[in-house]
Amino acid sequence: MAKRGILEAVDGMIRIELRLNGERRELRVGAAESLLEALRREGLKGAKKGCDSGECGSCTVLLDGKPALACLLFAAQAHGREVLTIEGLGAPARPHPIQKAFVDAGAVQCGYCIPGMVLAAKALLDENPDPDEPAVRRALDGNLCRCTGYVKQVEAVRLAARRLRGKRP
Amino acid sequence: MKVEDKRDFTVVNHSVEKVDALALACGTARFTDDVDIRGLLTGRLLYSPHAHARIRRIDTAKARKVPGVLAVLTHEDLPRVRHTTAGQGYPEPSPYDTLALSEKARYVGDRVAAVAAETPEAAQEALDNIRVDYEVLPAVFDTMEAIKAGAPVIHDEADSKNIPDAKHNICAKFDFEVKQSEWFSEADVVVDRWYKTQWAQHCALEPHIVIVSFDEDGRLLIRTSTQVPFHARRITARVLRLPLKSIRVIKPRIGGGFGSKQEVLLEPVCAALALAARRPVKIELSRRETFVSSRTRHPFVIRLKTGARKDGTITDAHMEAYCDNGAYGAHSLTVMMCSGSHTLPMYQAKNTRFVGRSVYTNRPVGGAYRGFGATQGFFAWESQMDIMAGQLGLDPIEFRRKNYIRSGEGSPVFKAMGEGREGIEQKIGSCGMDECIAKGLAAIRWHEKKKLYKNQSGVKRRGLGCACMMQGSGIPEVDMAAASIKMNEDGSFNLHMGATDLGTGSDTVLAQIAAEVLGVGIKDVIVLSSDTDLTPFDVGAYASSTTFISGNAVKKAALKVREQILAVAARILDEKPEDIELAGGRAVGKSGRSCALSEVGNTSFYYHDQHQIMASASHVATSSPPPFAAHFAEVEVDTETGEVRVLDYAATVDCGTAINPALAEGQNDGAVLNGISYALTEEMLFSPAGAMLNPSFRGYKIFSAADAPPFKTILVPTYEADGPFGAKSVSEIGINGPQPAIANAIYDAVGVRLYEPPFTPEKVLGATLSETSESSLQTAVGRLPATEAAE
Numbered sequence: 001m002a003k004r005g006i007l008e009a010v011d012g013m014i015r016i017e018l019r020l021n022g023e024r025r026e027l028r029v030g031a032a033e034s035l036l037e038a039l040r041r042e043g044l045k046g047a048k049k050g051c052d053s054g055e056c057g058s059c060t061v062l063l064d065g066k067p068a069l070a071c072l073l074f075a076a077q078a079h080g081r082e083v084l085t086i087e088g089l090g091a092p093a094r095p096h097p098i099q100k101a102f103v104d105a106g107a108v109q110c111g112y113c114i115p116g117m118v119l120a121a122k123a124l125l126d127e128n129p130d131p132d133e134p135a136v137r138r139a140l141d142g143n144l145c146r147c148t149g150y151v152k153q154v155e156a157v158r159l160a161a162r163r164l165r166g167k168r169p
Numbered sequence: 170m171k172v173e174d175k176r177d178f179t180v181v182n183h184s185v186e187k188v189d190a191l192a193l194a195c196g197t198a199r200f201t202d203d204v205d206i207r208g209l210l211t212g213r214l215l216y217s218p219h220a221h222a223r224i225r226r227i228d229t230a231k232a233r234k235v236p237g238v239l240a241v242l243t244h245e246d247l248p249r250v251r252h253t254t255a256g257q258g259y260p261e262p263s264p265y266d267t268l269a270l271s272e273k274a275r276y277v278g279d280r281v282a283a284v285a286a287e288t289p290e291a292a293q294e295a296l297d298n299i300r301v302d303y304e305v306l307p308a309v310f311d312t313m314e315a316i317k318a319g320a321p322v323i324h325d326e327a328d329s330k331n332i333p334d335a336k337h338n339i340c341a342k343f344d345f346e347v348k349q350s351e352w353f354s355e356a357d358v359v360v361d362r363w364y365k366t367q368w369a370q371h372c373a374l375e376p377h378i379v380i381v382s383f384d385e386d387g388r389l390l391i392r393t394s395t396q397v398p399f400h401a402r403r404i405t406a407r408v409l410r411l412p413l414k415s416i417r418v419i420k421p422r423i424g425g426g427f428g429s430k431q432e433v434l435l436e437p438v439c440a441a442l443a444l445a446a447r448r449p450v451k452i453e454l455s456r457r458e459t460f461v462s463s464r465t466r467h468p469f470v471i472r473l474k475t476g477a478r479k480d481g482t483i484t485d486a487h488m489e490a491y492c493d494n495g496a497y498g499a500h501s502l503t504v505m506m507c508s509g510s511h512t513l514p515m516y517q518a519k520n521t522r523f524v525g526r527s528v529y530t531n532r533p534v535g536g537a538y539r540g541f542g543a544t545q546g547f548f549a550w551e552s553q554m555d556i557m558a559g560q561l562g563l564d565p566i567e568f569r570r571k572n573y574i575r576s577g578e579g580s581p582v583f584k585a586m587g588e589g590r591e592g593i594e595q596k597i598g599s600c601g602m603d604e605c606i607a608k609g610l611a612a613i614r615w616h617e618k619k620k621l622y623k624n625q626s627g628v629k630r631r632g633l634g635c636a637c638m639m640q641g642s643g644i645p646e647v648d649m650a651a652a653s654i655k656m657n658e659d660g661s662f663n664l665h666m667g668a669t670d671l672g673t674g675s676d677t678v679l680a681q682i683a684a685e686v687l688g689v690g691i692k693d694v695i696v697l698s699s700d701t702d703l704t705p706f707d708v709g710a711y712a713s714s715t716t717f718i719s720g721n722a723v724k725k726a727a728l729k730v731r732e733q734i735l736a737v738a739a740r741i742l743d744e745k746p747e748d749i750e751l752a753g754g755r756a757v758g759k760s761g762r763s764c765a766l767s768e769v770g771n772t773s774f775y776y777h778d779q780h781q782i783m784a785s786a787s788h789v790a791t792s793s794p795p796p797f798a799a800h801f802a803e804v805e806v807d808t809e810t811g812e813v814r815v816l817d818y819a820a821t822v823d824c825g826t827a828i829n830p831a832l833a834e835g836q837n838d839g840a841v842l843n844g845i846s847y848a849l850t851e852e853m854l855f856s857p858a859g860a861m862l863n864p865s866f867r868g869y870k871i872f873s874a875a876d877a878p879p880f881k882t883i884l885v886p887t888y889e890a891d892g893p894f895g896a897k898s899v900s901e902i903g904i905n906g907p908q909p910a911i912a913n914a915i916y917d918a919v920g921v922r923l924y925e926p927p928f929t930p931e932k933v934l935g936a937t938l939s940e941t942s943e944s945s946l947q948t949a950v951g952r953l954p955a956t957e958a959a960e
Contacts, residue, residue, distance in 0.1 A: 045203035046196020048424070050374045051456040055866035058374055086196035099194040103186060106831035109839065110672020111193025112374040112424030118194060140874035144866065146372050146425050147672055149838030150874040151882075152831070 007076060016079035020044075021088025029075035035061070035068075038075035039085060046086035046115040050144070057143035060116030061085050067123045067142070086115035089122065098122055101160035102153070109147035117143040121157045129165050133158070172686055172751075173728060179752070180684040181894045184831035185691045187677045189422065189670075198422045201378045201394045202453065209380070210239060212442045212452035213292040215282035215299055216462055217274030220531040220859030221308035221321060224272055224301060227282060231298040237291035239446035241299070242283045244272040247441055248410045251329055255499040255536070256397030256404065256431045258647055258708055262589025264340050264498040265330040269408055269437045274303065275323055275496035276531050277860040278462035285442040285450045308531035309338070310859055312470050312493040315530045323496065323529040332498065340498035341527035343506050347581045349519040355484045356476025358560045363946050364473070364549040365925045366908075368853035369466040371538055372871050375424020376459045379435045381442070382449035384417070389440055391418045396430040396671050397709035398699045408437040409444075416440075420699035423671040427843070428537035430671065431711045432464050432499060460864035464536025465853060467504050467527075468493045469545040473553045475518075481563050481571045486518040490546065492527040495534040501527035502589045504535065507542035510592065511795075512550045514580035515639055516572040521582065531859055537711055539840060540904040543640055544847075548926065551636035551909030555916065565913070566606060566615075569637050576600040588712065593645045595792045599887035599897065601823030602637065605799040608883050609635070612819035613801040622918075631805045631816065632918025636909040639795035642889075642898040643714030646789060650719035651705035652726045653785035654683060656734070658774045660754055660766030661693045667707025668719035669699045673900060674832040675715045679723045681828055682893050686727035687734070688751030689766065705785055713796075713898030716828060720893035722788035729784030737769045740777065794889045796897045798822040800841070800906030804914040811934025813915060815845060818880035820903055823887050826895035830884060833899045837882040840903030845880070846872040848908040852927050 008015045013028040020027075020042075029038045036059045039047055050058030052071050059070040062084040090096035095103070098121050108114050117140055124131055124139035131139065136157045137150070145153065170176075192198035229241045247270060253263035271279045282299050286292035309315045309323070315338040324335045333342050353359050379393040389411070395401045398418040406413040423430065435452045443450040454463065469492050476485035492505040509523040538544075558568040574580060579596045586592050610616065615633060622631045652666035664683050670676040680694040687694075698704060707719055735746035738756035741764050742749065748759035757763040773782050803817040820841045827833035850870040854862040863869045882903075888895035912923050921936040924946050 040202075043205070044196075045199070048200070048375065049202070049453075050376070050424075051866055053456065053865065053867075055456070056374060090195055092191045092195050092197060095191060095195055099191070102194045103190040106184060106187070106190075106835055108187060108190040108193050109674065109832075109835055110374070110423060110425040111189070111198060112200065112672070114194050115196040134875075137874040137877070141876075142873070144372075144374060144871060144873060145839075146374055146427065146843065146871065147839045148835055149840075149842035149880070150877050151838045151880075152835055154874065 007079060014076050016076055018078045018080065019082040021085060031076070033075045034071050035073040035075045035078055036070035039070060044085045044087050048112050048115065050112065057116045057120070058113050060119050060143060062119050062123055065123065065126060067120045084119070086118060089118065097163050098125065098160040101163060102156040105152045105156035105159050107148060107152040107156040113143055113145040117145070117153060121160065125161055125164060130161060172731065173724065178685060178894065180681045180691055181828050182826055182830065184829055185677065185681060187674050187832065188680060188691070188696055189676060193422070200375060200422045200424055201380060201392055206380065206382055206449050208448050210285040210287060210446055210448050210450045211289045211292045212283060212285045212439050212450040213296055214280050215296045217279040217281055218277060219274050219303055219305050220277050221306040221323065222274045222303040223306060224274065224281060225304055226302040228300040229282065232284060232295040235291055235295045235298060237287035238284060238295045239448060240285040240442050241295060242270060242441055242445060243281065244268055244270045250408045250410065252404060252408050253499055254432045254434055256400035256433050256709060259403060262502045263500055264332045266324050266332060267497050269441065276533055278533060279496060280462065283438050283442055285446045308859055310530055310532060312468065312491050312528050312530060315528050316526065323531060338529040339526055340494050340529050341502035341505055343502065343525040344523065345585045346522040347520065352520055353476045353485050355478060357479045358557065359474065359476045360553060360557050360560060361474040362553060362556065363924060364471045364552065365946055366469045366545045366548055367926055368468050368533070369847055369851045370460060370853060370869065371427040371429035373425030373427055373429055376454045376456060377430065377435055377463055378453040379439045380449065380451045381439045389416045391416060391436055391440065392421060393418060393436055394423050394430055395420055396426045396669050396711055397433070398669060398701055399667060399706055400709060401433045401436050402701045404433040405436045405440055409441055418701045420669055426671040426710065427539045428541065428711065429464050431537040431709065434463060456866065457864045460869065461533065461861050464499065465495065465533050466538040467535030469508060471545065471549040473549050475553055475557060477557055477561060479561065481561060481568050483516050483518045483572050485520045486513060486516065487522045488513065489524045493530055493532065493535065494527045495530055495532040497534045498527065498529070499534055499536050504542040506586055506588060508546035510582060510586035511543035511640055512546035513582045514574055515637070517574060517580065523586065533861065539843065539901050541901065544905045547636065547638045547905040548908040552912050555913045556922065566635060570606065573602055573637060588644045588647065593791065598794050598891060599823065599825055599889040600797055601885040601887040602797045602799065604885045605797055605821035605823055608885060609799045609801045609819045609821040612881065612883060613803055613817055615801060618803065628809050629805050629807050630918045631803065632914045632916070634802050634910045634913025634917055635799065636906045636913065637799045638902060638905040639797050640713055640898060640902040641793040641795055642717035642892070643790050643793055644712050645791055645793045648708045648712065648714050648718050649787055649789045650707040650722040651785060651787040652719065652723040653705055653783065654726045654730045655781060655783035656730060656770055658767060658770035660689065660770055661695060662687060663695050663697065664723065665697050665704045666719060666723060667699060667704050668715050669707065669710040671710050673710065673715065673836065674829060675710065675719065678716055678828045678832060679719060682720050682723045683727045685894065686724060686731055689754050693754065713901045716896050717892050717898055718788055718790050720896060722786050724893045725786035725788060726784050729786060730782060733782045733784065734766065734769050737773050738764060741768060741772060792891050794891055794897050796822060796824045796899060796902050798902045798906060800910040802907065802910040802914040804911060804918055806915055806918045806933060808919060808937060811930035811937065813849060813911070813928050813933055815878035815911065818845065818878060819883060820880060820906060821883040821885050822899060822902060823885040824899035825887050825889035825892050825897035827884050827886065828894065828896050833884060834882045836900050837903040840901065841880055841882065841907060842872055842877055844904040844907030845878065846870065847927065848911045849927055
């Protein structure tokens, strides 16, 4: 993996190396291109554009394990780092327990905010396997949702926490 | 019991998994923008910076020369077709006052030009190089000023249609009166108050977006985030003078709508760009553009003058509703009428009058928004109910109980006021209001806390408030929905319907209805919805109609398919069709013999009397059964800062049979929280020149998970005879309660009556410190000559 901070330009595009959803990848990105645009151009459509200004959280990905707003980052800033998108977390055939918990708790309505919210929940549960309700609400605070009132989403995160704790006692 | 009347459900009334939930949670579900289309151009729009201006000339020569620009359009390049963007049934009850690109700017954000280019940068450069020569005109921003003589006339073109009084900026009017005695002659108490609600926006997380491309035969393929695919096809065809058959509209997954996507805003102009550029084009509004140039909740000025006898009987209900429609008349007649048609039947009065005016101003355009006028109407009504109870010395709950409509009762309002036309006569079938109130009182521990909060003297004071409301279930004798079902040889079914799932869960709920009739599980029903080439017609998702109207269409289609299955099974099992039941994916005879549905499917495809088992059905409702709800709020008011905190909130709702209880709860939860933030923070702010000052989530505050107060939804089951398996609507009603319930709770806490939401700290503190007990709104509006007719 290339050293962070060293970037190479080829034909006006910047060549970056990163770990994307667990795989080492090399991408050519525009100098002003956001990480969100670059990911979506790569076919990873799970991160959504809701405001393009860092206010809604629909584009949340995990950057080195921490929630990050892909619309505010330059793609080049992902050079040398680890990016996890919703596609890297699980798929319908093998969903991650957090994804399954969102489905089981009835927390998915239109679903536009859900990939970002699931990843915010992942970052929380990685750090705190047994969060109380205020901790869950703080962790989801950057992910706006207009459909659900957050009731079932908070339930979903706590359900996922219980299930994950059960798996690794 | 016949299958259509059954109440021991196996799929319906169960919280089965939402059919698209897993794909959405895994990021694999496809929204409008989640496809890659080769050669896709970026479409962008140019907006007027002036609130009111005539366009003398638009010079696009320089813009056309920007490298990578393939199309630049102004009103001169498009057919001059006046239309409404309101995605309503045809003919739409909204004035035809809009051009896809305007020749006169009527608000800051009116669209004057469109471009398509290879890159977003080139598109922006093209917009920057369009020169518009504006003749700036005087503008009018106040609802009541706009209807005064001498106000600037906003629509002065001869080719607009169905504007009742363009000279006085009136884009819709409706008057109605039932009088059984002299007005106020039997009233012991008369209360006369004005209320004023604010501009608000839907804030669906997915902004408006459309992609127009071409299929292999050159037909237009419109992939769009819409609540009304069939209306979008019709309106686009009309606006561009194209044959309807040359357009196919596909609605993929939708990131929320709440009414905003009942507008056909982008499809015609994006199609025009694609046709001009001969390339696929995408128009995607930014969040800022969504705020500035899409649609809003109509603000209302409402006057209620009501009378009651000492015993608490309401005698007179006089309602004036002034609906600010902004620059165009989208949903002007219907939203204004629903502020009365959904509220006035709630409490029966001998004398009832409604005076409604929708008014043009140089503000952003009002559109459909969850609650649809009833939200604004109930803020006024449920505040008024508490004021009246106070003046009569009655308990506000008992006062409501004495007056609200009950099962078996009708109202002259149902017949007189429909949506944009006469309504239908109906009697209330199911009504769970008694239980809604009882359960809500218990959940919030009303009586216990009322005692506790007597004689408070601290800085922070607590109070309780309630609100009761109703809505409708679809538009009777207007809205039509259709569905078709075909059977596969493995015993699964394809359910095709026009009904539009915008995140509401209607694909799931409608599949549950089909599965219940066909005796299969939800996984055996494969749903395809909202594709104008492949699915039958449906008006779309609005007016709380989908479960009730589309649900009945699906149920009818499923019953027909069931009959066909029974005919084949009868032969296999050697039984009479009427002796066979469908359950667990099998046809079970009276004798106990049974066969799998796959055997029925295989037989019909390959063996005897070969035919495709399939049927379609349509439904038009003859009633619009109201769901009922009672909300209870507990607040704490800081008398030093004016801050209002909601401590607890109980929202009960009678939606008949909840087809999917978890989804029904979720719908109501979302409506309630939207209502709470509409009551406390949400508000579009404007500069003196009419530009929106807070077009972002930083400036326009919707609640986050951490902001949300504790609240709970309580479903109160009833059985509505006209609904599919007893169901009524649930999606809108919950937004009507928070504003009045919180206003009443604030009054209970600190004795201050607020007439103008949102209840921000400044307003609450200002009212607390004010020497007079009434807000300036009462004296300021009350003098206007426009209201004299109602004296």
